[in-house]
Amino acid sequence: MTATFTARGLTAIVLPLAALTGLAGAAPADDWTPTRSIEFIAPANPGGGWDTLVRTVSRVIQEEGLAERSFGAINVPGGGGAVAWAQIARDTGNPHKLFATSPPIILVPLAGTSRYDHTDFTPVARLITDYSIILVKADSPYEDLNELFEAIAENPSLSIGGGSAPGSMDHISMAGVAAAAGLDAASVNYIPFSGGGEAMTNLMGGHVAAVITGAGEASGQLGEGSGLRPLGVSSPERLGGVLADIPTYQEQGIDYTFDIWRGVMGTPDMPEEAVAYYEALFAEMLETDGWEAARDQLGWINAYQNSEEFGDFLDEQKEQFSTILGDLGLLGG
Known part of the structure; x- marks a missing residue:
């Protein structure tokens, strides 16, 4: 495939x-x-x-x-x-x-x-x-989605955390955007956690390179001093509120929404x-x-x-x- x-x-x-x-x-x-x-x-x-x-x-x-x-x-x-x-x-x-x-x-x-x-x-x-959002730590070397996916292509062991089980929502969403970016979706190193909160904790602890979660549930944790850098949202257009400045996948040349x-x-x-x-x-x-x-x-x-x-x-x-x-x-x- x-x-x-x-x-x-x-x-x-x-x-x-x-x-x-x-x-x-x-x-x-x-x-x-x-x-x-x-x-x-x-x-x-x-x-x-x-x-x-x-x-x-x-x-x-x-x-x-x-x-x-x-x-x-x-x-x-x-x-x-x-x-x-x-x-x-x-x-x-x-x-x-x-x-x-x-x-x-x-x-x-x-x-x-x-x-x-x-x-x-x-x-x-x-x-x-709601929509998916991909986040990294504020001090991450990845400034946008393409840099993250380039790193995954070079090092497939890089882990992406999510708050749902293997084969479930966050995993499918991540596999989809990875495939649209030209990667083998099945090879994405997805790490499941028992909810978006636990996934975020592991991101901040440096246990995963990035997290994919719901934009709505992440919105309360974003903003200046949050320690997080959002790389993109899966919506067809930019969202409002604290999410307004986050570019969509499509803006970054990845033709995918979720x-x-x-x-x-x-x-x-x-x-x-x-x-x-x-x-x-x-x-x-x-x-x-x-x-x-x-x-x-x-x-x-x-x-x-x-x-x-x-x-x-x-x-x-x-x-x-x-x-x-x-x-x-x-x-x-």
Whole structure:
């Protein structure tokens, strides 16, 4: 498999930035409301993309007074999400348990490292699109992406850290941009950590040459005196806020973009009336000033889908990712 073919195959996963489809049509759900606090699970350690989404959503819902019951952020790390999914899968029908989700719910099972996939859970809503960002230490010799990839070409043992499992989101994103830069995607020395926070700690400790993570989760750690140098973002255009000065991959001559969708899922066989309640709640949340401020600060883009649309989207993602992991030789048995 040539690098050109791999880059083309990986670029196929770029997701449309669906605007607020169906947002205005969300109807209030009067048939069911929570009777206790909602457990809102981030299937990873603090500091990663799932954790950022869970805590941001929980905070905005509380500050905007959108729900009578609180959303309690809970971290359940391990297995690139697999540990949390196994726990949630045993809680069939529980309407008071939700979890943050993104491409690993497709990728990790396809790689053969989780017995549970998206079809075992209830899609609730897709919320936003995020992007990948590649970071090095401020004193790194690499000033831009091309210098980093030139160094990797000369020394393939150079390690790139990420906050998701092998064959999962950060790995696929890194393999894609490497292939587009002319490298053998399968030879990238990707080092998985249990969340973006741990990956960043290892970068600052000098254990990896660079880190690839979500731009939103990294945004709070950037700025003067951060000790970090961002080399590029996977968005088609520059982002806003603290990310505004970071060049895209394409600006650096690497024709590749990568979107990281993020949403919410529930337990298996969650009651329909509970799904309707959460659909309406999240649709309302996306229209608040509090959400707009948080979204812009994190460089997110609203990409709402209701439960049915999100479920169809996840099925399509599985087909696309199956091809990509097969090209990389990472498809599980």
